Structure formats: structure tokens, C-alpha cells
Amino acid sequence: MKIAFVFPGQGSQYVGMGRDFYGRYAEAQEVFAQADAVLGFSLSTLCFEGPKEELQKTVNTQPAVLTASIAALAVLRAHGVGTDVAAGHSLGEYAALVAAGALDFAAAVRLTRRRGQLMQEAVPLGSGGMVAVLGLDRERIGEVVRAARAKGVVEAANYNCPGQVVLAGEMPALEEAVRLAKEAGAKKSVILPVSGPFHSSLMRRASELFALELEKVQVKKLAFPVVANVSGDYISTAAEVRSALIRQIYSPVLWEESIRRLVADGVGVFVEVGPGKVLSTLIKRIAPGVNCCNVEDQASLEATLTFLRKAGLL
Template sequence: MKLAFVFPGQGSQYVGMGKNLAETYPEAAAVFQEADAVLGFKLSELCFNGPETELVRTANTQPALLTVSVAALRVLANAGIQPAMVAGHSLGEYSALVAAEVLSFADALRLVRRRGELMQEAAPPGTAGMAAILGLEREQVVAVCREAETLGVVEPANFNCPGQIVIAGEKAALEKAMELAKARGAKRVVTLNVSGPFHSSLMLPAARGLAPALDEVEFYPPQVPVVVNVSGRILTDPKMLKQSLLLQVQKSVLWEDCIQTMVAAGVDIFVEVGAGKVLSGLIKKINKGVRVFAVEDAESFQRTLAELREVG
């Protein structure tokens, strides 16, 4: 058995996330208390009770999801469950770096709060967005984006799993790419309810703003291998891990590649650590031969623990 932890990104948030963990496990409650103290406001209250209108603001969503993931991580660690490898989807890469002891939780919190603010500011509301294209191959989506670029910036943003690719770009170019994708036989093309064209070159201002914040933070050698979004490969050098976070803001998330790398390294069990089960669904589509669990509350933790003890 070779176990990997994976950590969700933006889109997995919901009002009430982490509340049951904090009420059940003191180590999880301590994580929320630390987050409140570091950020100087009641992030815990926002996670547990909303309002949703505030929780979905990128500057709040990012530290909120990180905190829920780290709370679940601490519960797993307290039970003696440790990963052999880690990865995170977009924002989730910060949670993975906390799990690998590259970043302290407090530093990660400050970074993702700043990252969220910068990403929120990078593109004026209504000028750009994202869309999911279902049922086309990578090459087809890349070709569609190139063809639509006569109207502005549009690029592949997330290679999530076979047949599910997200694109991001300026409004006119994005709409043209969506039309072309439908014409090329996409099963579905769905506009995403997000506040900006994340993981595209339009996020370059956010990357520039994030650079000084990253420079102030100490990155340590990872205690377990980290697979990064920008290359889908393992990185062990702290400087390279820091650089990958800078690139990640404005480059495609190669999630399918990340999972394939972990499977090739012998991982046969994945545990999604934090809110929701988005990554669990993607992993099952990438490789049907691996086992996938998710831990977001006491019930899912106990169920995962029982299953892991059985296979272990």
C-alpha cells in the first residue's frame, strides 16, 4: 500500500465545511483558532456559518479551504496516517506544501490570503472568465483556443482528467472558443461561476504581486515528495517549489499529469483531504485501478480510517 494525500482547490467550498471536524477533534479546532489569530478575523465563523456571499469571495475562499484541509490533515496525522506523496489542485498545492512541511500553516495562510486578493483584482469583473469543456481531447482544446485567440486571450487552464479541460480568457475569445468546442463535438461546454480567468496569462499581474510575499517566506526541504501543478512532476528543491507557486498562478494546472506521476511512482491509494469530493471524482476518471477516499468530517474520517486499516 502506497498512500498519497491530495488537497482540493477553489470550487470545493461550502458553508458548514470543517464545523463537524472542529466540534469532534481538538486538533482540528486548534487549526481554526490559529487561522482566526493569524488572519485577524473569524475565518472559522465564515467556514461554519457563512454567509455564502462572503465565503465565495476569492480572498476568503482560499484561506478557508486551506484551513479545512489542514484541520483534516491534523486529524489524520493524530491517527498515525501519513502520506508517501502529496499534491494539491491549484490553491490545494499550498495545503500539500504544509503537509510536506515545506511551509508553516501560518505562512501558507498569509500567502493564500494575499494570493486570493491579487487574483480577485487581476481582471476587472465581467471582462473575462472560465469554461469547462467536456468530451474533447487535449490537442482539440489547445487548437480551439489558438483559433479563438484572434479575439483576445484564451488558454487551457486546467487539464483535470481525460475529457474534462477548463479554459480561461477574455470574454469575446472565451465565447468564441466555447462555440468552436461545441462545433468540434464537445459533449458539454459549461460557463464556470468564478471571479476571474485563473491559471491563464491574464493572471500575470497577480503573479507579479505575489512574488514579494513569497520572497518573505522560508521554504524548507519537503519531508515527502511533492508533485506540482505546473509540470505534473516531483519537485524537492525549496527554491523550485517557491518558483512553481509563482508560475502556477498564470499557467495551466496539469492535474491529470500529477495523478499519473503518482501512480507511476507506486501510489495505489489516494485520500482527498479537505472540503468536498471533486478530486476523488477526477482521480477515478484518470485511473480506475486505484482506491480513493475523502476526509472532510468525522464520519468520512472514521470510514476512511477503518478502510485503511483493513487494507493496511
């Protein structure tokens, strides 16, 4: 039975994330200290103490979630836990690539900070957003999106799990999509607390500018496979990594396909490394038969280690 490490994205952040590990482990302290040094301000204080409003700004959220995830990874590895494969949801893909050795952590901190800036600046604040639609299948969602385009740009941005698709676009078109989704039988539509229409064609310019940043960064050989958001398939070369990260900014996150691919290839245990349990919840909906653990603090670490020992995986 294979193990996969999965890394959360934007939306999993909370004030206090990483603090427990920081107080207990030198490995976590080193990760946060490196991020603080790279950014030139105390990201660790922002993670541990807030304020929440600052932590939720995309430009801060992205390096913060990455750092909290890599700190958790360092603690997990210090306890002898390894993985066969990895994946990350949107921003989480950077943590997966750091884990696989493709990206240096310091470079990933800089990249996610810049990615956050470019994505935040791509569309005027308030003119675009994202909405999670619950309870419709993909065919119905496609019909809703096509009809709502009469009011502007709207696209499927995240295929998270069966019955949960996130839409991104211009506000009038999103509002129309919410109305049409309700008519089509959607259980619920939830406006997400993000500052722009991420993973949509409105991010094209951001991706072009980000590509210039990525050119400055060395991408190394992966120590183990990573499944990319844009394809739901493995990437293994530096060229594939660069292409996936550029395209990811304006393309939908194929999370359901990614998890199905991993399960088909023998993954039976998913360890969510970093803040929250969002991915564990989605994975259980995609593949109810698999085991999910998470590692974000000492209590969750101990529960995961106990499970892995009992399963003969540690």
C-alpha cells in the same frame, strides 16, 4: 502500495466545511483558531455559517479551503495516518506544502489570502472568466483555443482528466471558444463560478506581485515529495517550491499528468483531505484502478480508517 494525500482547490468550498471536526477534535479547533488569529477576523465563522456569497469571494475562499484542509489533516494524523507523497490542485498545493513541512501554516494562510487578493484584482471583474469543456480530447481543445484567439486571450488553464479541460481568458474569446467547442462535438461547456481567468497569462502581473510576498516567507525542507501543478513532477528544494508557486498563478494545472506520475511511482491509494470529493472523481477518471477515499467529516474519516485497516495500511 503507496498512499498519496491530495488537497482540493477553489470550487470545493461549502458553508459548513470543517464544522464537524471542529466540534469533535482539539486539533481542528487549534487550526481554525490559528487562522482566525492570523487574519484578524473569524474565518471559522465564515466557514461554518457563511454567508455563502462571502465565502465564495476568492480572497476568502483561498484561506478558508486551506484551513479546512489542514484541520482535516490534523485529525487524520491524530489517528495515525501518514502519507508517502502529496499533491494539491491549484490552491490545494499550499496545503500539500504545509503537510510536507515546507510552509508554516500561518505563513500559508497569509499567502493564500494575498494570492486571492492579487488574483481577484488582476483583471476587472466581469471581463474574464473560466469555462470547463467536457468531451473533447486535447488536440481538439488546442484547435478550438487557437481559433477562438481571434476574439481575444483564451488559454487552457486546467488539464483535469481525460475529456475535461478548463479554459481561461477574456469573455468574448471564452464565448467564442464555447461556440467552437460545441461545433467540434463537446458534450457540454460549464461556466465556472470564479471571479477571474486564473492560470492564464492574464495573471502575469499578479504572479510578479505575489513573488514579492513569497520572498518574505521561509521555505523549509520537504519531509516527503510533493508533485507540482506546473510540471506534473516532484519538487524538493526551497527554490523549486518558490518557482512552482509563482509560475502556478499564470500556468495551466497539469492535474492529469500529476496523477499519472504518482500512479506510475506506485501510489495505489489517494486520500482527498479537505472539503468535497472533486479530486476523487477526477482521479477515478484518470486511473480507474486506484482506491480513493476522502476525509472531511467524522463519517468520511471513519470510512477511510476502515478501508486503510482492511488494506493493511494502518
